[in-house]
Amino acid sequence: EMGQFSKAFDALDKALTIDRKIKSRWAIAYDLRNKALTYSGMGKPEKAIPLFEEALATATNIGNRINEAKILLGYGDALAALGKDQQAEKAYNRALKLSRAMALRETLWRALYGLGRLSLKRGNKQQARDLLYQSVQVIESMRAEIKLDQLKDGFIANKMAVYETLVSLLLELGKPTEAFDVSERSRARNLIDLLGNQRLTLHGAINQELYDRQKTLRARIREQEELLAQATQEAERSVYSGALERLHGEYKDLMLEIQVKNPELATLVSVNPLRLPEVQALLDPGVVLMAFYVIPHEILCWLVTAESVELLRTPFGRETLGKLILDYRRMIQNLEPLEIQSKELHSLLLSKAVSKLGQARVLGIIPHGTLHYLSFATLFDGQNYLADRHSLFYLPSASVFRYTLKRRKAEKNDRVLAIANPDLRNPALDLPFAEREVDTIAWNFPHITLLTGEKATESWVIRHIDEFGIIHLASHGEFDPINPLFSSVKLTRDARADGNLEASEVFGLRINADLVVLSACQTGLGRVTGGDDVIGMNRAFLYAGTHAMISSLWRVSDVSTAMLVKQFYRSYRGADKADSLRKAILHVKHLYPHPGYWGAFVLVGDYE
Secondary structure (H helix, E strand, O other), X not given: OOOOHHHHHHHHXXXXXXXXXXXXXXXXXXXXXXXXXXXXXXXXXXXHHHHHHHHHHHHHHHOOHHHHHHHHHHHHHHHHHOOOHHHHHHHXXXXXXXXXXXXXXXXXXXXXXXXXHHHHHOOOHHHHHHHHHHHHHXXXXXXXXXXXHHHHOOHHHHHHHHHHHHHHHHHHOOOHHHHHXXXXXXXXXXXXXXXXXXXXXXXXXXXXXXXXXXXXHHHHHHHHHHHHXXXXXXXXXXXXXXXXXXXXXXXXHHHHHHHXXXXXXXXXXXXXXXXXXXXXXXXXXXXXXXXXXXXXOEEEEEEEOOOOEEEEEEEOOHHHHHHHHHHHHHHHHOOOOOHHHHHHHHHHHOHHHHHHHOOOOEEEEEOOHHHHHOOHHHOEOOOOEHHHHOEEEEOOOHHHHHHHHHOOOOOOOOOEEEEEEEOOOOHHHOOHHHHHHHHOHHHHOOOEEEEEEOOOEHHHHXXXXXXXXXXXXXXOEEOOOOOHHHOEEEOEOOOOOOOEEEHHHHOOOOOOOOEEEEOOOOOOOEEOOOOOOOEEHHHHHHHHOOOEEEEEOOOOOHHHHHHHHHHHHHHHOOOOHHHHHHHHHHHHHHHOOOHHHHOOEEEEEOOO
């Protein structure tokens, strides 16, 4: 994982020496496989092959079928890397047969993916498509249980390669609509993986009961799968297979029940995204969606309106794009001159779309990968920034849009909960400007509850948050890059709560607000993995019930933030959210032209 291969070899050689001395063939086979996988990871498959072969012979002789399937998988990958396709195919097929017999889904999807890539290499695109879809179906049936160390080692990103390969193939087959649907499935799958890491407390007894039943049933399925994998007698296998079949039937019935009682809860536990025509049906005239999907050597962008869909393709390396965005973020936060970089990113991401946007009233951005860290409003075409031309909003995925739109109400609750500068018991963390920032909200929204200092406790917020139509939190935010569900907004602690309002806790709140504004440091960030649903505060608040969020992508000047907030609420009295934010951005931009002052705040969810 860290690229410290010499240390890995030292540890593996020591383990192998000990295991050979004590004649533990079981352990020897694992040591040999791990050493072979390390060589493969280094790009030296020729050195991995003999180790895989010895490991395979050992595991087969002692009847360790689980390790045998895993060895065959690595062996197939190494053979494929050397161009020995026929031998690789045999290894993958053996791994496939063993995986199916033992219900080893982790090796099953990988074997199908390996066979799919071989079919693709041979030019058999239809067969490749079928195998890749089978691999995706296995991935989507898997239990979303991922340990923190797996989050770090690219566990999710590995699976996303299947989706990316399938998207690329579908485009080659001239099926851009089907490719869009697969890209949405990849976003949905990743959300489930990250949430599977945590036992969520959800609002509402029915939601919690359904969610807990789902988790319990999943655990029972996993237990039966492990028993089946370890069974050596045919009679045992038959018993466990029958029990597993019954549990899968129960699980299917439960998922149908969840879908009927709470379709949004279903998105947390199963992959069920919208298809492209369903997305189009949600769009009003004048609304344009730009759905990005970045694959290793190409930037894809579906331009979607109620009447039309067009796919724009830009050949460009994903790693290079990531570096460009990283440099751009650093420069924008340091208030460095960045016109050249802004124009370069505009050219890559927007130049093909600009002429097609026409009189778009509002532009919706669905980012992917590192694009989540980019403020599109700040991209410059040589004459204007995107914010000069269009009101913008963002969506974690197109499928999220249906839930935010469902929550629109004819009459808005104009009661405001404004929290500023909570007492964090550290003078260095005081935010005096935040208090002035929220004071101005009352000029346009007089029904306001204002909590500052010691009164701004987490426990009060949790008890009363469902009473308000607008929630404005002006405090520090803390982003946890390892587990985004531990990201938090800092409030005052008391006897009942620690003062950290974490994303995982927000899922359990019932929020009736039309809008939540997080005027804190980096609250708009969530962790972006290969699968690409950003899990941070935004997703948690959207699930808890709000239509829309405004949050920041980087730490912003107190003065310009206060100005932007004041102008936003003044406009929001009579305009929609996207237009109000754009007016506020342009107001700040007039006085502070550098994008670092006005480009950080983004609207996620409903634009109205």
